[in-house]
C-alpha cells in the first residue's frame with residue numbers, strides 16, 4: 300500500500316527545521332508541455348501512452364528517480380488517491396485523470412511531486428515548510444534542469460512555455476503559500492486584505508484548493524502572473540507578497556489582542572478544555588480547534604515552554620484517511636470522531652512543551 | 659452637404675459663422691478652463707480640425723449600418739476561426755478557456771492578446787538576463803512590434819514593448 304512508503308505520524312516536510320506562526324509551507328511549481336503532442340483536451344488517445352512512457356523514461360534517467368516512486372494513477376485505489384490529496388501531493392484533477400496519468404513523489408525535508416498528464420503534460424512542484432522560498436526555488440531548479448535536458452518542451456518567444464490554460468504561459472511558474480490567517484478572518488478585514496492581494500497579483504483559495512473551504516482559517520495564496528516577468532522577478536514579487544501577508548496578519552492579531560483580549564483568552568482556554576475532555580471530534584471541528592490553539596500559542600496565551608512553533612502537520616494528520624492508517628480495522632464515521640478526539644489529546648499530552656496545559 | 663440626420667433634431671448653429679449647422683464639437687483647454695466650440699464643416703476645416711471631421715460620418719444612418727456590418731464581420735470571423743493543428747475552434751476555446759495544443763497560441767494570437775493582457779498585464783514573455791529582464795527577440799524585432807502595436811492602438815502591449823526595448827538598450831550600452 301502506498302502509505303507504507305511514508306511517515307504517517309508526522310509529515311517531515313511540514314515539521315521542518317524552519318517554522319513560522321503563519322506560514323505552513325511554500326510551494327513552487329512549473330507547468331510544461333512536450334512538443335509533438337496535443338494538450339490534454341485534444342490529445343489523441345493513442346498518443347497518451349507514448350507520452351506517459353516518454354516522460355517516465357526521462358524520469359528514470361535522473362539522479363533523483365531512485366529516491367522517490369512513480370505511481371500510475373489508474374493503479375491506485377481510491378483510498379490511496381485520497382491519501383495523496385490529503386497530503387497535498389496530488390491534485391483532485393489528477394486523481395480523476397485517465398489511465399496514462401501519474402505522479403512521481405519524493406518526500407524528505409521537502410516534498411517533490413511531478414504530475415504527468417494532469418492539466419498539462421508535466422507539473423513539477425516542490426514544497427518546503429514555512430517560508431523557505433529561496434531554498435525551494437534553488438532545489439526545484441536543480442531537479443528541473445536535470446529533467447529538462449531530457450525532454451523537449453513547447454515554447455514560443457512571444458508566450459514563453461505554452462500551457463493548456465492561458466493563466467500559466469510564460470515561465471509556467473507559480474508560487475503558493477499555505478498560511479494560517481485567524482487574525483484577518485476574525486478581525487473582519489478580509490475584504491481589504493483580498494484587495495491588497497489582488498494589487499500584488501496574488502489570489503486566494505481554500506485549504507484543499509479551488510472551491511474548497513478555508514477550514515481552520517488555512518488558505519492557499521498563489522501568484523497569478525506568469526507572463527512578462529522572469530522566474531527571479533516572480534520570486535522577488537512573491538517574496539514581497541509574503542511580507543505583506545505577514546504584516547496584515549500580525550496587524551490583525553495585534554488589533555484583536557488590544558480590542559478583545561479577554562474574549563480571545565476565553566476562546567483559547569475553552570478550546571483547551573474541549574481538547575482535554577471531548578470524547579468525539581469531527582474533522583471540521585478539529586481544524587477549527589487546532590487553529591484556535593495555534594493562535595493561542597503564537598499570542599503567548601498558552602505557554603509553549605520556549606518552543607515558538609506549533610506542529611502544522613496536525614491539520615493534515617487529523618484528516619480521515621490519515622487517521623484510518625493508524626488503525627487495524629476500518630472505522631465508521633462516528634467511531635472515527637471518537638478516535639480523532641483520542642489522537643489529538645495524545646498529541647498534545649505527549650509533546651513535552653504542551654504538557655503544562657494538557658496534563 | 660447632407661444634413662438629413664441633423665434636421666430632425668434641434669439645429670445648432672456654428673459658433674463661428676453663425677450660419678451653417680454645427681457638425682463637430684471641439685473641446686479646448688485654455689488656462690485650465692475647458693471650453694466647447696461647435697463648428698460647421700467649413701469653419702472646422704479652416705481651423706485645422708479635418709481629422710476630427712473624418713472620424714464622424716456625416717450621416718447617422720450611414721454610421722450605424724457601417725458599424726453593424728463591421729460587427730457582423732467580426733462575429734463571422736470569430737465563428738470561423740479554428741486551430742489547424744488540433745481543430746479546436748475559437749468559440750470552444752472561449753467557453754472552456756483551455757488551449758488544445760501549442761499551435762493554438764499562434765492560431766488565435768490576435769484574439770487572445772487582450773485576454774492575456776488582462777490576466778498577466780503583459781503580452782510578451784521575458785527571461786532573466788544579467789542586470790535585467792529580457793525578451794528573446796532582437797532589438798530590431800521589438801521595435802517593429804512596437805510600431806505595429808502603436809498603429810493598432812494596442813497601448814498596453816506597446817507599453818510593455820517599450821520597457822523591453824529600454825532594457826535591451828541598457829544592456830547594450
Ligand SMILES: [Zn+2]
Pocket residue numbers: 672673674675676677678697698699700701702
Ligand atoms: Zn461656420
Ligand SMILES: [Zn+2]
Pocket residue numbers: 741742743744745746757758759760761762763
Ligand atoms: Zn490547437
